[in-house]
Amino acid sequence: MRVYAEERQRAIADLIGRRGRMSVAALADRYGVTTETVRRDLALLERLGHVRRVHGGAIPFAALTVTEPELADREHSRADQKDRIAAAAAAYLPPSGGSVVFDAGTTTGRIVSALPTDTDLTIVTNSVPVAARLAALPSVQLHLIGGRVRGVTQATVGADALQFLDTLHVDVAFVGTNALTVEHGLSTPDADEAAVKRSIVRCAERVVVVTDSSKVGRRNLLRFAPISAVDVLVTDSEIEETDHKQLAELGIEVVIA
Numbered sequence: 001m002r003v004y005a006e007e008r009q010r011a012i013a014d015l016i017g018r019r020g021r022m023s024v025a026a027l028a029d030r031y032g033v034t035t036e037t038v039r040r041d042l043a044l045l046e047r048l049g050h051v052r053r054v055h056g057g058a059i060p061f062a063a064l065t066v067t068e069p070e071l072a073d074r075e076h077s078r079a080d081q082k083d084r085i086a087a088a089a090a091a092y093l094p095p096s097g098g099s100v101v102f103d104a105g106t107t108t109g110r111i112v113s114a115l116p117t118d119t120d121l122t123i124v125t126n127s128v129p130v131a132a133r134l135a136a137l138p139s140v141q142l143h144l145i146g147g148r149v150r151g152v153t154q155a156t157v158g159a160d161a162l163q164f165l166d167t168l169h170v171d172v173a174f175v176g177t178n179a180l181t182v183e184h185g186l187s188t189p190d191a192d193e194a195a196v197k198r199s200i201v202r203c204a205e206r207v208v209v210v211t212d213s214s215k216v217g218r219r220n221l222l223r224f225a226p227i228s229a230v231d232v233l234v235t236d237s238e239i240e241e242t243d244h245k246q247l248a249e250l251g252i253e254v255v256i257a
Contacts, residue, residue: 013050021217023057023242081236086110088257094171096120104155105176157192165199173204179218187220194222213239
């Protein structure tokens with residue numbers, strides 16, 4: 001059955017709005033048209049304010065955000081994917097006697113649930129909820145980074161947090177992100193939180209980013225790390241094949257949970 005250009009363009013805009021990101025190649029395959037046709041469709045949709053073109057595809061127009069949802073909303077969003085990501089990420093914990101920093105985030109917080117009760121690790125975090133969960137593990141040497149607590153993420157930020165992180169060196173950092181692209185790297189809306197995340201990335205021998213695929217292909221206002229700073233990305237199976245390939249070609253270990 002023939003699909004008219006207007007119908008295809010509406011369908012593309014709706015699909016990108018639901019999926020968060022689509023590649024040109026995937027759209028061409030889906031609608032049985034050439035990549036040149038898809039690029040023309042995306043150019044039109046961008047002019048109309050429906051999508052924003054990025055390298056290799058497009059994202060929703062509102063994907064470049066300067067706000068963030070409340071912690072409770074994020075806790076329940078894509079919960080199944082986050083549980084699988086956290087379970088897979090736990091394989092990257094250092095051996096007994098090692099050191100870890102857990103960035104604030106709903107996915108990083110889930111990794112704590114996968115820790116054995118006899119875990120012998122030194123753990124540092126700027127997340128009040130993560131610290132509360134870890135406090136019950138007697139074999140963990142827990143350090144909660146001081147500073148001002150942001151209500152929206154319950155993360156400690158500010159000068160005190162940065163001063164402590166400047167002295168820190170750990171084996172592994174588990175880092176969450178609001179957005180991730182090859183070009184823009186890891187990003188977040190808040191300047192204070194970006195500064196702390198930047199310091200967390202810098203203090204670790206190995207950086208393991210844990211994020212569901214809806215964040216891949218999106219950009220937020222403030223970059224806190226280039227993509228080259230990432231050693232491992234643990235995400236879910238809905239990541240676009242083009243993104244997976246690009247990241248792997250950059251030497252990042254991409255783990256699909």
